[in-house]
Every structure is written in structure tokens, then in C-alpha cells.
Amino acid sequence: MSQLSNYTYDEINIGQTASYSKEISEQDIQLFAIVSGDNNPVHLDAEFAAGTPFKERIAHGMLSGAVISAAIALELPGPGTIYLGQTMRFRRPVKIGDTLTVELEVTDKRDDKQFVTLDCKVINQNGEVVVTGTAEVIAPPVKLVLDPPHLPTISLQD
Numbered sequence: 001m002s003q004l005s006n007y008t009y010d011e012i013n014i015g016q017t018a019s020y021s022k023e024i025s026e027q028d029i030q031l032f033a034i035v036s037g038d039n040n041p042v043h044l045d046a047e048f049a050a051g052t053p054f055k056e057r058i059a060h061g062m063l064s065g066a067v068i069s070a071a072i073a074l075e076l077p078g079p080g081t082i083y084l085g086q087t088m089r090f091r092r093p094v095k096i097g098d099t100l101t102v103e104l105e106v107t108d109k110r111d112d113k114q115f116v117t118l119d120c121k122v123i124n125q126n127g128e129v130v131v132t133g134t135a136e137v138i139a140p141p142v143k144l145v146l147d148p149p150h151l152p153t154i155s156l157q158d
Contacts, residue, residue: 003145003146003147003148004074004078004079004144004145004146004147004148005078005079005143005144005145005146006077006078006079006080006081006140006143006144007076007077007078007139007140008077008139008140008141008142008143009077009109009114009116009139009140009141011143012076012077012106012109012116012139013106014106014107014108014109015105015106016076016105016106017076017103017104017105017106018071018075018076018103018104019071019075019101019102019103019104020067020070020071020074020075020101020102020104021099021100021101021102022067022070022099022100023097023098023099023100024059024063024067024094024095024096024097024098024099024100025096025097026096027154027156028059028063029043029044029057029059029060029063029096030044030156031154031156032059032060032062032063032066033060036060036062038060038062040060042054042057042058043057043058043059043060044057045057054093056095057095057096058093058094058095059093059094059095059096059098061088061090061094061131063094064088064090064094064100064122064130064131065086065088065131067100067102067122068086068088068102068120068122068131068133068135069083069086070102071102071104071120072104072118072135072137075104076104076106076118077116077137077139077140078140078144079140079144079146080140080141080142080144081137081138081139081140082137082138083135083137084115084135084136084137084138085135085136086120086133086134086135086136087133087134087135088120088131088132088133089131089132089133090130090131091128091129091130091131091132092124092128092129092130093130094124094130098124098125098130099124099125100122100123100124100130101122101123101124102120102121102122103120103121103122103123104118104119104120104135105118105119106118107119107134113138114138114139114141115136115137115138115139116136116137116138116139117134117135117136118134118135118136118137119134120132120133120134120135
């Protein structure tokens with residue numbers, strides 16, 4: 001990954017956009033279940049999920065929320081952003097192998113606190129909207145350009 005950079009509050013304009021994409025893998029769903037403690041069988045048990053309205057396993061809804069968080073942390077405003085809140089509406093299920101693209105758009109700025117409001121839309125590889133919502137953040141006060149932190153390699157075992 002190339003260097004990470006951010007937009008300070010003064011550099012952000014209403015109407016500004018950014019996007020971020022991630023493919024949702026089997027390992028993502030398993031790791032999210034482990035980290036969150038959410039082992040709902042609709043996410044982890046194919047036989048159980050076959051009997052649901054989805055007919056197959058689906059990703060945790062909040063995993064899509066985590067991808068929105070990544071878009072905010074990495075793209076707009078970027079590193080140093082403080083997350084204040086998020087609303088989300090789940091529109092369609094996310095399945096293993098889906099590629100999610102988060103589209104962010106700045107819809108409001110509040111100068112007294114340097115709050116930024118972002119419209120958040122998550123779209124799958126078929127162009128279907130899977131999540132909509134709004135995030136409120138505090139934009140970074142200082143311009144940053146830095147190397148991304150190293151992430152460990154993880155392997156799962158049954």
C-alpha cells in the first residue's frame with residue numbers, strides 16, 4: 001500500500017467525494033465473528049443459512065459498517081479522523097466474495113467544532129446498494145502523510 005494521507009478540516013469541501021473498495025472473503029467473516037463474538041449461524045453455518053430467506057451464508061451487517069470505517073480512516077478525511085457516530089440502513093445482504101465499494105460524500109461542515117458529515121453508500125459489484133447511512137466525524141487538524149502500519153499475517157485453524 002502506498003503512503004496514507006488525510007484532508008484537514010480546512011481542505012474539505014461540501015460535495016467532496018472519495019471511494020474505497022474491499023472484497024469480502026470467508027476469512028473476513030470468520031475473523032469478524034471471532035473479534036465481535038457474533039457467531040450467528042446465518043454467517044457461519046451453510047446448512048442453517050440455506051433455511052433462511054437468504055438461502056446462503058451472508059456477512060455480518062456490521063462488517064459492512066467496518067468497511068465504511070476503513071473508507072473514512074483511509075480516504076476521507078483519512079488518518080487522524082475521530083469517528084463520532086454512524087447511522088446505517090442495511091438494504092441487501094452481503095455475500096462471501098462480494099466486492100464492496102464505499103462511496104463517501106461530504107454533505108455538511110460545522111465550523112465551530114470542525115465536524116464533518118458524510119453521506120455513506122455501500123455498493124456491491126453488481127451495482128446494488130447494500131448499505132446507506134451517514135457518518136459524523138471530526139476532521140484531522142494536522143496534515144499527515146505516513147506509511148501504513150504493518151498488519152500481522154493471520155491464519156485460522158479449526
